Every structure is written in C-alpha cells, then in structure tokens.
Amino acid sequence: MTCRVVVLLSGRGSNFQAIAEASLPIEIVAVISNRPQAAGLEYARARGLTAVALDHTQHADREAFDSLLADEVERHQPDLVVLAGYMRILSSAFIARFDGRLLNIHPSLLPMFPGLKTHERALAEGIKIHGCTVHFVTADLDHGPIVIQAAVPVRADDTPATLAARVLQQEHRIYPQAVRWYAEGRLEKKHGHVNLKDDLTSQSVFSTGT
CATH class of the missing domain: 3.40.50.170 (Formyl transferase, N-terminal domain)
Structure with a gap:
C-alpha cells in the first residue's frame, strides 16, 4: 500500500x-x-x-x-x-x-544546536564536523528520536552560507531516505531510539566533499 x-x-x-x-x-x-x-x-x-x-x-x-x-x-x-x-x-x-507520524529535518547534528542559527553557532564553537538530522517530532523541541544523520566537514574558511549550502546537499539525500524507510515500514522505535529493523549500521551518511 x-x-x-x-x-x-x-x-x-x-x-x-x-x-x-x-x-x-x-x-x-x-x-x-x-x-x-x-x-x-x-x-x-x-x-x-x-x-x-x-x-x-x-x-x-x-x-x-x-x-x-x-x-x-x-x-x-x-x-x-x-x-x-x-x-x-x-x-x-x-x-x-x-504522534509517531511526524518527521522533521534539522540543520545540525542533534542534540547539538537545536533551534535557529545552527551554522553560525557551529562556526562560533569551532567544531570540525557539522551536519543535519531527520527525527520524529515530539513536544521536546528538536529532541525527538533520530532517524538518520549526515555529517560534513567544517572548513577553516567556511562562512554560515557556505556551510549551510554543504549541509543542504546532505539534507536532500537523507530526507527522502528517511521517508522511504518509514513508507516501507522499516523503522523500529524502542526505548526512545529509532533503528532499521533489518540493518543497524546504515543510518549515518558521511560526506567527504568540500
């Protein structure tokens, strides 16, 4: 169906x-x-x-x-x-x-940097890995169970705009994937965590691009 x-x-x-x-x-x-x-x-x-x-x-x-x-x-x-x-x-x-039917995508590796201005905050903290997260929505803002994440390297010359553009490319990769998993009934929630029923290792994406 x-x-x-x-x-x-x-x-x-x-x-x-x-x-x-x-x-x-x-x-x-x-x-x-x-x-x-x-x-x-x-x-x-x-x-x-x-x-x-x-x-x-x-x-x-x-x-x-x-x-x-x-x-x-x-x-x-x-x-x-x-x-x-x-x-x-x-x-x-x-x-x-x-409940259980709401998905969101957030431009950070949650639980880091919930809320707004995630790229500015990431650069201000000097972190070396940034990214995005698809998660189920709960009443706890940007803290629902994580479905999939993608990570990108942070460059020394990054601005919020260049970092945002690189993260957005990964958003476009992982959000359709999360929707596919949901549609295929492959997501399993247990003890507040989400895993794939048939594969416990493929819920992260690592970009090596610049």
Whole structure:
C-alpha cells in the first residue's frame, strides 16, 4: 500500500522538492503552507499536487491556528506528515494528534544546536564536523528520536552560507531516505531510539566533499 504523505512548509521547500522528485513508494496527497505566497506551493501546483494556504496571521493564537491546521491535515488522511522548512513551533495538541507520524529535518547534528542559527553557532564553537538530522517530532523541541544523520566537514574558511549550502546537499539525500524507510515500514522505535529493523549500521551518511 502506498504511503500517503502531507507536507508542511513555509518557504521554497527545497527538501519537499527533493522528496517529490525521488522515486519513493509514497503519494503526496497535500502540501500545506502557513504562508500563502510560499514558493513551495507554486512548485506543488506545477506538479499537479493539492496545495493549501492557511495564513497563520489571520488567527488569534497558535492553538487556534494549529487546530485548524490539524483538521486540514487530517482531512487528507495521511500516514505521514513531513515538515519541510515549516517555520512555526507546533503546539503540543497538534503533535499529540499525529504522534509517531511526524518527521522533521534539522540543520545540525542533534542534540547539538537545536533551534535557529545552527551554522553560525557551529562556526562560533569551532567544531570540525557539522551536519543535519531527520527525527520524529515530539513536544521536546528538536529532541525527538533520530532517524538518520549526515555529517560534513567544517572548513577553516567556511562562512554560515557556505556551510549551510554543504549541509543542504546532505539534507536532500537523507530526507527522502528517511521517508522511504518509514513508507516501507522499516523503522523500529524502542526505548526512545529509532533503528532499521533489518540493518543497524546504515543510518549515518558521511560526506567527504568540500
């Protein structure tokens, strides 16, 4: 059975595009944005996908908007909800409603550097390895069970922009992989950790590129 996926985004949705263009056993049944002008919606429409704009600024508070958002997501009967550059913190009620069906990608090797400005913070700390993480979403911000990570070297001459670009290349590799594993039923959660049922060693990607 094909896995039904709803995508949430706020901007261009480059990770959504990577997932949409990969050969995956999924059906993207809706793309929803809290910003009506998000470029990701235009990309979805160009591919003939259902694109929905829900403007969060038209609602009194986060809980009211998230209740509307959750109803819209549920209307499409998803097996999986993918956050692809969705730039709002989800309410605990929303997360609980889709518990175990919410994936996010974060531009750092979690649990290092949760939150924003990850590349700036990585450079400020002088670390030598940086990267990105796909994880299940929980009420604990950027601390849900990790599905897959990719690491990139940090160069002495890196800027936040050059480091971000290199990390983004890896995001586009590992997010489709995580979605594939979920769709194929290969992810096993136990004691707060996620492993592949049939392979315990392949949940990390190491880039040797510059």
